[in-house]
């Protein structure tokens with residue numbers, strides 16, 4: 001599939017950037033004329049992935065979060081969220097709904113939200129090196145009534 | 147983002163507004179927990195009417211308050227969840243697992 005437009009953003013792993021990241025990505029995706037619900041799905045999924053970089057990947061440390069958004073042929077938006085944090089030992093376990101290594105205020109729902117709100121999710125991780133989450137969604141949009 | 151409280155006969159109503167994410171939840175949680183420990187309500191009612199965005203942190207916020215309310219033998223209810231936000235609530239299954247009752251707007 002061909003990339004027709006792209007955008008890159010790098011933010012520090014500070015919680016104040018969670019809002020900035022989801023708004024930036026969803027604003028860029030707006031060129032596909034998504035419905036209000038599609039836009040809200042993208043915002044929510046990006047918020048989950050970026051929060052995970054801050055809460056888990058870098059924990060007490062700070063680092064950079066690399067966000068890239070591509071618009072592909074056929075009204076598809078693909079978002080990559082990458083960190084150079086601690087990595088995930090067991091990806092399968094991490095993606096199980098309600099699993100959280102932290103507990104407390106964390107519900108263990110981030111990956112479940114990303115999975116159900118987007119069409120595709122891919123997680124690549126190397127312990128000690130970092131994690132890349134790739135999210136993809138086809139935008140049917142406001143003007144497409146099929 | 148402003149959280150408002152109303153306390154009537156040991157029923158603590160909390161009116162949340164704006165966006166709930168990991169960033170905003172930290173302050174909201176502290177405010178609510180302070181009120182709970184001051185007032186020791188029998189029931190906590192979290193009103194989500196004016197919430198415009200929430201991710202899983204909005205669920206963590208409910209679960210955490212539910213646990214705190216249980217520790218003082220109180221109940222928790224979440225009310226007026228807007229349709230957009232209800233999607234996350236439904237996915238979480240909190241209506242089934244806990245004793246949290248959720249009402250849609």
Ligand SMILES: Nc1ncnc2c1ncn2[C@@H]1O[C@H](COP(=O)(O)OP(=O)(O)OP(=O)(O)O)[C@@H](O)[C@H]1O
Nearest residue numbers: 052056057094100101106107108109110111131202
């Ligand atoms: N970028 C990351 N780096 C390291 N570990 C991660 C990363 N993302 C997720 N994890 C691990 O995967 C687990 C599950 O993530 P998920 O987002 O589903 O739940 P959570 O973040 O623990 O809770 P919630 O998202 O509901 O607040 C986390 O508890 C953490 O151990």
Ligand SMILES: [Mg+2]
Nearest residue numbers: 048052110111
């Ligand atoms: Mg998470």
